[in-house]
Amino acid sequence: MANIKEVSKKYEGQILEFFKDLHMHPELSFKEFRTTQKIKDLLISLGIEIIDMGIETGVVGLLKGKYDGPTVALRADIDALPILEETDVEYKSTVDGVMHACGHDTHTTSLIGAALILSEIRDELHGNVKFIFQPAEEKNAGAKMLVEAGVMDDVDAIFGLHNHPDVPAGKMGVKLGGLMAAVDTIWIDVYGKGGHGGIPQKTIDPIVATSGVIQGIQTIVSRNISPIDSVVVSIGTIEGGTANNVICEHVHMSGTVRTFSKETREKMPEILSQKVEDIARGYGATGKVTYRFDLPAVINERDMYDLACQSVRDVYGDEGIFDPTPTTGGEDFSIFTEKKPGFFYWLGSGNPEKGCVNQWHSPKFKADTDCLMVGANVLAQTAVNYMLKCTK
Template identity: 45%
Template sequence: MRLETEKYDNRIREIKRDLHRHPEISFREYRTTRVIKQELESLGIELLDLKLDTGAVALLRGKKQGPLIALRADIDALQLKEETGAPDASENPGVMHGCGHDLHTASLLGAAMILSDMREELCANVLFIFQPAEEITAGAQLMLNHGLFEKYKPDMLFGIHNVPELPVGTAGVKLGALMSAKNNFSIKITGVGGHGALPHTTRDPIVCAASVINSVQSIVSRNVDPRDPAVLSVCSIHAGTQDNLIVDELTMTGSIRALSDGVMQTAIERLNDIVRSTAKAYGCGAEVMFNGGPPALVNDESMYRIAKTAAEKVLGPDGVMDIRPSMGSEDFAVFMKHVSGFFYFLGSGSRTRENYPWHSGRFQPDEDYLAIAAQLYAQSVLCSMQKPLSL
């Protein structure tokens, strides 16, 4: 079946390059959705209508009875200026596939090509999920709200994310927590504004905010067990218009990330306490709002065994390694609240040039990733059947 992957390799690369030239941000992936649907229809795979503007779901029916196995890829891009200078660089100014979702989409279409060629041998049905809006961690829940798992609820679900820090041809397969839960927050501090030359007549929210920012750094270092990973970041501050005006109000935003519910709850409580007590000390008012986010992504034991076997069949035992968890977040975890799932980290780093991280304008993963990811998606299906097959 590696020959079958080679048969489709050029087409998978063409799709990736086309998608990379035409990136679209979350919930605006209209052209991307058309490309996906056209490819699936050309393979004779049934499209399912969830009444969504973007994203796609399709069902491949195997010849023989067996489990329903879902494969998922995300399809959206970032608001980011591309600086790679690559021949297939973005033609949409200020928008870039800087996290590799073009790779994910093209490789899942590659898996659809492989598996559609094998449908007479499949003792399973395969649900292909092309999810919009992962970058804002909103697409998974929207698809569920539109009935994704009501008519076709998978027995198992697999997803893959490229990792430029891992060389192409390797995979990270982890049991347990792989990616963190996330909770976004917004803080509003209200004071009394006035002239910058008369600070004694004001209650300055900027000075108060500076103290808040310093104080909340103690949450992870002093309130969380150092053996439990957590991150609290203040990422934006909005206040002020002139150099001689003390403002009435300031807002700042950020996020808390943790691998366990207990740590997340501790961080939320301490953030609330610190913001409110600090604001009171400075004579200001404060409001803290939490916007929620995806839960921690946790690979379970039964799925781990299947995934590791699949990865070793594709890459060999030496190409598969246990890895440390990431403090990034993924709304694939939202799907995993409803079905058993597994999420792979698959190497996309070049062995011959410098590799830049996700969300960099110079992010440029190795295209050899594509065929490997397509094989890994397909092999995950084959290893999940009651009578497993190999590519």
């Protein structure tokens, strides 16, 4: 089998220019029309078949190897965020108020690099590669849409990556077990009895009850869930009241619940509802929880972890592997791995010397472009190694 790292050298300049162009022209979820066309044009030029999934944005391409074998999917997300860029890079966003603040341009470019590499060695491939350029990850919608359209029906395994500024550029974060948390959405309503702000004894104040609810749900961890487990309950919005001298009737909140354990995740609606109802009742108010399961956790299983470690070693040796700390941030890559086995890497994009230290969704976020070839090479090597594993 060809040496992936050697094959990729000729594409370094092309890959960097592709990245800069993407970064300068970011597009929001489900509006990635220019990005979609740019990806399509390049894949077609490589002789990669474009699969019609019935979607307006996003691209799915199929590269057929010379020999029979599994179909390996490689996935990248392509959308940007409604954030005004505040970096000093010369390829800064040209779209006012929109930037690649989560580094999806590094993911897309890494997958483009893998397509360039694998298309050159297609006559050595024992199987096929499906390239999934997914729209609308930031809305938690793109993966669900593609799965419903059947993108995983003929896939044997799927691999993906997400840049991380806490992982040094030049390395890949390879984690066994939970990497990113399940993320679910909650809405909490507290109902009271409105009235005059100067006559509170004639009311049931839902704002006071809400303050107790917010404090109380933070005791779920350690009092209802083991402190060794991982649960984060965050309230992101609070709406209630119309005037400073009026006690309102109703307070509405929204937030998220983040977990790693499937068992804990399944328990949370009941635990949260009981806690909210009981606390609200203590103030004479009524509490109600609406709970929506959104994204499962990203969990890397042992067999895929071993394959991932070997793939990084094959290109960069043991020193290319970084053992990262999991995050309770979410990723809809988990929607794909509900259907088929897979693995999710963290692509090292951090470099303090270049100012690549800010976290995702910051207006000052930037990735060290040295990560691009690492991502391309590891994705390509992983696809090859999975094929070889299946043909032994």
